Amino acid sequence: MRRIHASDLRPFVAELVSGLDASEDVAETVAESLVEADLRGHGSHGSIRMGTSYLEMIETGEIHPRATPELEPLSGVTAQVDGNGQYGQVVGRRAVEAGIELTEDRDVAMVGVRDASHLGRIGEWAERAAEAGRCFAAFVNTGGTDPLVTPPGSADRLFSTNPLAFGVPSFGALPHPIVLDMATSQVAHGKVTKRAVENRPLPEGWVVDEAGEIVTDSDEYEEAGRGALMPLGGLTSGHKGFGLAMIAELFAGIVGDHPVTGQGGGEWVNNGAMFVFADPDGFSNEAANRERVEALAGMIRDAEGPDAVPMGPSAKGDRARIPGEPEHETREKRLAEGIPFHEETLELLADVAREVDAEAAIPDSFGV
Template sequence: MKRIDAAELEEFVGALVAALGADKDVADEVSESLVEADLTGHGSHGSIRMGTTYLEMVGSGDIDPRATPEVTRLSPTAAQVDGNLQYGQVVGRRAVETGVDLATENGMATVGVRNATHLGRIGEWAERTTDEGLCFTALVNTGGAAPLVTPPGTAERLFSTNPIAFGVPPFGALDHPVVLDMATSQVAHGKVTKRSVENRPIPEDWVIDAEGNAVTDSTDYEEGIGAMLPLGGETAGYKGFGLSMMAELFAGVVGDGKVTGQPTEHSVNNGAMFCFVDPDVYSTPADNRARVEALAEMLRNADYPDAVSMGPTAKGDRATLPGAAEHETRRKRRAEGIPFYQETLDLLADTAREAGVESAIPHSFAD
C-alpha cells in the first residue's frame, strides 16, 4: 500500500470535483469531507467515491453539482433542507449549520433533509455538531433508492443500509467527541465497493444468496449477486432490520421524502432526520464531564484477558468509547499519510483522465 499526503489528496479531489461541474466552493467542501473520511479510517466514504458512486451519479444527473440547497424554517425549533440533488457533503453542512443555529437559540432542534444525494460519512455531521458543544442524532434512508439489504428470512434486496449516528461532546474529559456512526446492515455498502475495487473478498457473514449460501466475492455482490444481511446477521438480524425500518420512516417523515417501496427515478437520494440538543439546558458541563470520565475510566480499568477475543475487525486490544479509533487514526494519517491500495489510486487517476484533469494526478499515485 502507498501513503498519500492528505493535503495533496484534497487538492487532487477538489480538482476532480470541479472538473465534473462544481464551482470552487462546492469542490472545496466535497474534497475536504471525502479526505476527512479517508483520514478517519473510513475510506469507503472517502476519495474512492469520486471514481465509483459519484462519477456515475453526476453522469446520470443524480447529483447536480450546480444546485443550491434550500433551507425552510418551519418553527423556532424545526427546519427542512432540500438539497436539490447537490453533493451530500454540501447539503449535510447546510443542515448542521441550520440545526446548530436553532438549537443554540432554543435548546434543541430537528432538521429534516431531503434530496441530499449521498450524505457521505454521517459521523462527520455528528463531529461538526459536537464541535459546537451540542449533542446529535441522525437517522438516514436513501429516498426509496438503492435496495441492497434483505429482511430476515429472504435473500431479496429490498431496502438500504440506512445508517444511524450519535454524537456527544467530550466536555473536556477526552480529546475527541463520543461519536457512533453505523449502518443498520452488517456493514456499509461502501465497504463492499471498496473491497471490490481492491480485489479483496468479503467475510462470510455479510452477504447471502437465494440458496442461503454466503457470498464472499465482493465483485459478485457489486454485480447483483446476493443481498446484504441486516445488522446481527442470521442470528439476530431482526434487530438490525427493526432499526433500519425506524430509520426509514423517521427520515422519510421528517425529511418529507420517499421510503423504500415507493418508486423513485434516482440511484441514491438520502433523506434524514438530524436532531440537535444543547446539553447545558438539561445538566451542567461539570456533571456531564463526570459522566464521560466515569465511562472512560470503567473501560480503561476493565480486565482484558488474552483468551477473550476482541473480534476480527476490532482496532486495538481493548474497548474504548466510540470515536476514539477515528481520532487516533486521523492523528496517525495526518503525520504518516493515508494508505491506499494501488487499485484505488489507479481508479482515481483513470477518473481524472476521463474528466480531463490528468495534470492534477499527484506523482505519488504512480505505480
C-alpha cells in the same frame, strides 16, 4: 500500498469535483469531507467515491453540482433542507449549520433532509455538531433508491444500509467528541465496494444469497448482483438490525418529507434524514457532564481484556474503544504519515482525472 499525504490529496480531489462542473466552493467542501473520511480510517466514504459512484451519478443526473440547497424554517425549533440533488457533503453541512443555529436560543431542534444525493460519512455530521457543543442523532434512508439489504429470512434487496449516527461532546474529558456512526446492516455498502475495487474477499456473515449460501466474492455481489447484505445481527439476531432500519426509514421519510423504500426506486443513493440537536447546557452543566464522560471512559479503559474473550472478526483492535477514539487516533497518525491506498484505488482515481481533463493534477506520490 502507497501513502498519500492529505495536503496532496485534498487539492487533487477538489480538481476532480471541479472538473465535473462544480463551483470552487462546492469542490473544496466535497474534497474536505472525502479526505477527512480517508484520514479517519473510513476510506469507503472517502476519495474512492469519485470513482465508484460520484462520476456516474453526475453523468446520469443523480447529483446536480450547480444546485443550491434550500432551507425552509418550519417553526422555532424545526426546519427542512431540500438538497435539490447537490452533493450530500454540501447538503449535510447546511443541515448541521441550521441545527446549531436553531439551538443557539433553544435547547432542542430537529432538521429534516431530503433529496441530498449521498450524504457521505454520516459521522461527519455528528462530529461537527458535537464539536459545536451539541448532542446529535441522525437517522438516514435513501428514498427507496439503491436497495442493498435484505430483511431476515429473505435474500431480496429491499432496504438501504439505513445508517444511524450519534454525537456527544466530551466536555474537555477527552481530546475528541464521542461519535457512533453505524449501518443498520452488517456493514456499510461502501466497505463492500472498496473491497471489490481492491480485489479482496468479503468476510463471512456479510452477504447471503437466495440459496442460503454465504457470499464472500465481493465482485459477485457488486457486479453480478448475487445475494444481499444481511441486517445488523446477521443470521443470529438480524431482526434487531431490521427493526432499526424500519425506524430509520420512517423517521427520515417523515421528518425529511422524503420517500421511503417501497415508494421510490433507482440505481443510485438519494438520502433523506432526520437530524436531532440538543444543547446539553439546557439540561445539565459542563462540570457534571465532564464527570459523566470521565467515569464512563475510565470504566471502559479499566475493564479486563483476557485473551480468551475475542472482540470479533469485524472489530478494530483487541479491546473495546470509546466511540470516536479510533477515528481520532487514526487521523493524527495519517496526518503525520500519510493515508494508505491500494494501487487499484489510485489507478481508479487517476482514470477519473484523465476523464475530466485533470490529469496534470495527479500527485506524483500516486506513482501512476
